[in-house]
Amino acid sequence: MRILLTNDDGITAPGLVAMYRRLCELGDVDVVAPETVQSATSHGITIHAPLMTARVKVGELFEGTAVAGRPADCVKLAVHAILPERPDLVVSGINSGANTGINVIYSGTVAAAIEAAFLGLPAIALSQYLRADVEPDYDRAADLALRVIRALLERGIDKGGVVSVNLPVLAPAGATPAVKVVRQCTRSWGDEYEKRLDPRGREYFWNSATYTLEYSDDDTDVAALREGYVTITPLQFDLTHYPTIQRWQEGRWEI
């Protein structure tokens, strides 16, 4: 099995490195990942500028391709220009931070997986929920993620199918968390901006919102992750709002 591994935290991020180690148990792993941190870049791509690439050795573990671009660029470029053959599976992550609720839309980690789906490949996005009071343990996260990936492969991911997996905070020596298959929460969360003045008196703003799992609808990724589950959310990329399509296709539009 050939696996393409990418992420949005950059090619040397601890979540990717830990996942690489575990994925090797499943097959041959190629890493094509952003050179630098690309958090919250969503599904941005690079069209009007060149994409610089470099072969990078990460510790003694692997040599991969670092791309000076977005997560989605990495998948496009890997499949079309870098890899010797099409991968059988694309894995994105493990991201440092949850990608639940509307963060699914902001997420570069998820965007890389959706780009793989555009290209007709099965893809899994992996994210680790972080809490300030618990030190992240990416080796344990990767171990858990691998077990989830095996379970997903057993059930079967269609070509072009996308799955987003979020891992709960893993307390040291705690029990293995249970799995819940849940929909994406679509609730808004409070945004806040701090207005400041630069040394020359010009206004600027910092986004000061803290993303928490506090507010959610029931039966969603946000609620289940807050309750300590590993969440599995199958995704798609048709944004059409079909009920409105049906309503609006009736009658004539005169303009």
Add this chain to the structure above:
Amino acid sequence: MRILLTNDDGITAPGLVAMYRRLCELGDVDVVAPETVQSATSHGITIHAPLMTARVKVGELFEGTAVAGRPADCVKLAVHAILPERPDLVVSGINSGANTGINVIYSGTVAAAIEAAFLGLPAIALSQYLRADVEPDYDRAADLALRVIRALLERGIDKGGVVSVNLPVLAPAGATPAVKVVRQCTRSWGDEYEKRLDPRGREYFWNSATYTLEYSDDDTDVAALREGYVTITPLQFDLTHYPTIQRWQEGRWEI
């Protein structure tokens, strides 16, 4: 009626300027838009860096706020920190170039509208399909767009409802095109990369794909735009793939 106008081509782009003129017929228009071109930045947001802003005069027409950030940043910042009150409608565009098919996902123009939906505001994304052999006429496009917006407001856009409108190539003195309500095409389109060497012999890649409307499923935005219709596609931002949710919620997940 208070309208927030933004885009992804930058605050001085001809599509935005032409649309501003027309939107004034509907209400008070505030412009908060990116300082520079933000094409294909999708739903990226700026969290780990400050957002510089500047008041900018665009010709004799308006004074707006230029944000050194992404289209979605502009909407967030406008609603939370810049506008004196919440807008009744958010308009994004007119974009130079179509936003149909999977380009809906890459589009900064559409992302700004979806961000407005996150915030519970009705939003319309406007895009003008361009063809090399026809000079774009943004005044005519804005005239047409205004008529579509009036028709949409008459039907009613829910709070948090998003509508993507694409305008066909407008041949000079041609008839007013008809409107078609259509779903988003989800077909992939061919990506290509050219591999080059920089003056120091390092590899880099250029995305050399040309986005055309050639390939599409029937009854989609891509097909209808190609046939010369004004396309209207209502959007939503729940990426959950519900058929898989149902299937996967059956049985136990052992990991």
